[in-house]
Amino acid sequence: xxxxxxxxxxxxxxxxxxxxxxxxxxxxxxxxxxxxxxxxxxxxxxxxxxxxxxxxxxxxxxxxxxxxxxxxxxxxxxxxxxxxxxxxxxxxxxxxxxxxxxxxxxxxxxxxxxxxxxxxxxxxxxxxxxxxxxxxxxxxxxxxxxxxxxxxxxxxxxxxxxxxxxxxxxxxxxxxxxxxxxxxxxxxxxxxxxxxxxxxxxxxxxxxxxxxxxxxxxxxx
Amino acid sequence: xxxxxxxxxxxxxxxxxxxxxxxxxxxxxxxxxxxxxxxxxxxxxxxxxxxxxxxxxxxxxxxxxxxxxxxxxxxxxxxxxxxxxxxxxxxxxxxxxxxxxxxxxxxxxxxxxxxxxxxxxxxxxxxxxxxxxxxxxxxxxxxxxxxxxxxxxxxxxxxxxxxxxxxxxxxxxxxxxxxxxxxxxxxxxxxxxxxxxxxxxxxxxxxxxxxxxxxxxxxxx
DNA sequence: AAGCAAGAGATTTTCGAATATTTCTAGAAT
DNA sequence: ATTCTAGAAATATTCGAAAATCTCTTGCTT
Numbered sequence: 201x202x203x204x205x206x207x208x209x210x211x212x213x214x215x216x217x218x219x220x221x222x223x224x225x226x227x228x229x230x231x232x233x234x235x236x237x238x239x240x241x242x243x244x245x246x247x248x249x250x251x252x253x254x255x256x257x258x259x260x261x262x263x264x265x266x267x268x269x270x271x272x273x274x275x276x277x278x279x280x281x282x283x284x285x286x287x288x289x290x291x292x293x294x295x296x297x298x299x300x301x302x303x304x305x306x307x308x309x310x311x312x313x314x315x316x317x318x319x320x321x322x323x324x325x326x327x328x329x330x331x332x333x334x335x336x337x338x339x340x341x342x343x344x345x346x347x348x349x350x351x352x353x354x355x356x357x358x359x360x361x362x363x364x365x366x367x368x369x370x371x372x373x374x375x376x377x378x379x380x381x382x383x384x385x386x387x388x389x390x391x392x393x394x395x396x397x398x399x400x401x402x403x404x405x406x407x408x409x410x411x412x413x414x415x416x417x418x419x420x421x
Numbered sequence: 422x423x424x425x426x427x428x429x430x431x432x433x434x435x436x437x438x439x440x441x442x443x444x445x446x447x448x449x450x451x452x453x454x455x456x457x458x459x460x461x462x463x464x465x466x467x468x469x470x471x472x473x474x475x476x477x478x479x480x481x482x483x484x485x486x487x488x489x490x491x492x493x494x495x496x497x498x499x500x501x502x503x504x505x506x507x508x509x510x511x512x513x514x515x516x517x518x519x520x521x522x523x524x525x526x527x528x529x530x531x532x533x534x535x536x537x538x539x540x541x542x543x544x545x546x547x548x549x550x551x552x553x554x555x556x557x558x559x560x561x562x563x564x565x566x567x568x569x570x571x572x573x574x575x576x577x578x579x580x581x582x583x584x585x586x587x588x589x590x591x592x593x594x595x596x597x598x599x600x601x602x603x604x605x606x607x608x609x610x611x612x613x614x615x616x617x618x619x620x621x622x623x624x625x626x627x628x629x630x631x632x633x634x635x636x637x638x639x640x641x642x
Numbered sequence: 643a644a645g646c647a648a649g650a651g652a653t654t655t656t657c658g659a660a661t662a663t664t665t666c667t668a669g670a671a672t
Numbered sequence: 673a674t675t676c677t678a679g680a681a682a683t684a685t686t687c688g689a690a691a692a693t694c695t696c697t698t699g700c701t702t
Binding site for chain 1 (some may be wrong): 685686687688692693694
């Protein structure tokens with residue numbers, strides 16, 4: 201009786217399906233058939249279809265009319281393009297934030313960073329993998345960094361690119377080869393608070409570049 | 422018997438509805454009710470809903486769950502944000518294109534520009550307004566400029582921002598106060614072909630800035 | 643043996659009705 | 673007069689089945 205929700209509205213199914221795609225429950229390239237999805241999410245064709253349609257528009261799922269839907273497939277080329285684009289966009293946003301951000305922005309940023317530092321990165325039960333809580337805190341920190349930029353449109357783009365990146369991230373689970381991610385975050389925050397745009401941007405760039413390199417080796421292996 | 426399509430598939434309805442929203446048939450802020458949309462596009466609730474869902478995800482329509490859909494509303498603030506973001510994004514893309522674009526890119530660009538120059542800007546029948554053909558050629562030229570950038574993701578973002586801008590554009594119909602748009606295009610092309618990144622980017626920036634200013638006065642008036 | 647055609651099965655797409663929710667209206671109570 | 677509430681109307685959401693389409697198999701022809 202724990203999950204007896206009589207309301208299976210689209211919003212919820214969309215969130216669920218999205219989480220499953222992002223989390224790798226459905227593999228990239230995998231076909232998403234209505235029959236099995238309806239069963240899995242306990243919803244009707246209509247609501248599954250709406251959820252899929254939205255995911256297509258968000259770039260997480262692909263659709264061929266009359267043929268069906270499938271999870272978007274991954275490639276090295278796309279990963280490189282994504283990384284480069286992400287760096288370009290976030291670089292601009294961070295610079296704006298440093299230029300325009302007020303004290304509220306600073307406060308949120310510091311808060312998000314604090315939470316990130318206090319959240320254990322790896323799970324302790326079972327084989328060590330990056331915990332969902334950490335992923336969440338990590339995302340929030342990076343968004344908090346940009347949040348002072350004052351441009352809803354730019355922020356929105358950054359978020360959607362972050363989602364796309366999440367898609368790749370699960371491959372690199374625990375492959376952090378002697379990398380001090382926490383330190384990188386601390387240094388980015390430090391330069392940002394000091395309003396040192398040059399340094400902050402450069403550190404952010406390296407942060408993403410390193411992640412991408414790890415992902416790339418994981419993807420080729 | 423000219424339009425007796427028995428197939429009202431989603432793709433078509435989506436395109437139609439999108440064109441109508443972009444073209445101002447449905448005013449910003451206007452509610453989009455299923456009943457009237459079903460009648461207008463001769464389709465069932467399902468396909469209307471899918472089209473609307475997609476438009477929401479594309480940022481052209483807003484949705485409040487259980488309440489309904491409405492055309493996205495416009496504002497000066499959003500126009501400014503949009504313009505600034507567009508300049509930032511296209512600036513990057515153009516710089517990349519100039520840096521990396523090959524001869525095919527050049528050819529497409531020159532071709533698109535030629536077509537733009539040969540397409541009459543204003544309609545001759547009825548009150549003069551900007552013709553759909555010109556709008557189309559105009560969009561294609563600007564996309565052709567960026568197409569050499571080599572980044573599908575960046576190009577995609579640029580296109581979606583262009584759609585958003587289209588949304589505002591219909592207000593400024595024929596308000597071109599002594600502005601030589603054709604000349605601006607020619608100069609942008611010229612600098613781009615000369616691989617003079619600085620100049621090209623600056624001209625593109627001014628091109629958009631001017632458009633935005635005209636739009637802004639039209640919006641406040 | 644290769645290629646083609648027909649048909650069965652699987653799957654997506656569309657429909658119209660049933661259901662759930664919100665919004666409007668009118669009347670009663672304060 | 674104003675606020676509140678019940679009911680009616682309008683509207684969005686969800687469902688399950690019918691229709692359309694694609695895919696795969698099987699048997700036939702060359």
